[in-house]
Amino acid sequence: MSIKIMADSASDLTKNYFTEYDMEMVSLTVHLDDKDYVDGINITPKNVFDAMRKGASPKTSQVSPQTFKNIFTEYAQSKQPLLYLAFSSELSGTYQTAKMMEQEVKEEYPDADITVIDTKCASIGYGLVVLQAAKMAKAGKSKEEIIEEASKQALHMEHIFTVDDLEYLKRGGRVSKTAAFVGSLLNIKPILHVEQGKLIPLEKMRGTKKLLGRMVELMEERGGNFENQVIGISHGDDLERAEKLAEMIKEKFGAKEFLIEYVGSAIGAHAGPGTIALFFLNKSYK
Known part of the structure; x- marks a missing residue:
């Protein structure tokens, strides 16, 4: 029996991808205006970013243990192999919850062919890993x-991104209060990256004009063989800048294939409007 690929909504892949590659999707929850929404199902990233621009502070919560238990039990009973590629364990408790439920289900169904992997990736960086797995399964x-x-x-997926306002990451506990305060005070725009699954500030730049150029420079320093890989770009309701970044990469490196999507509702609730994120495989990927 063919293996089923499962991913969560923090992959920032739209439902179309899950349908096309017959993947299983689990969703994080977005809490906005005293209501709970299912990421990727009944709330759009645009809803979240518009609300944040008006001062809302959305919160998120991980996938529930019961959701994982139900899905894993279903696959155990049908004896279909399942591979769950999870959102970075450094950014959410979803992976740990899935591992607990995997063990619980395997106690009842010892032959269950269920594997849970921590990708240590986020957004379209995570999405690119999931899509490649889905294509291989197909x-x-x-x-x-x-x-x-x-x-x-x-392991080799680079995440380089910038946010418009560090305040959003501070609220979600993703950066320190001091870093957020200094950033907003001096109109400093940070460039961050993901290292071993964690968000790490990389550089600070004054204003936004040179940001995209610097992201392209970092890409050149860290990566290669861009014409033979899919380059991922996600954006916080700023398609124009995302497409400009893609054009710069196309011109400089001859890259042919891009995956450009919104930063999804769950990640967007922490990163905020104006986020631009770039994903590619680094030089040490063979």
């Missing part, structure tokens, strides 16, 4: 081959 590759390639891609 092509009939073995579970071992898919796990090996997904793990390798996840």
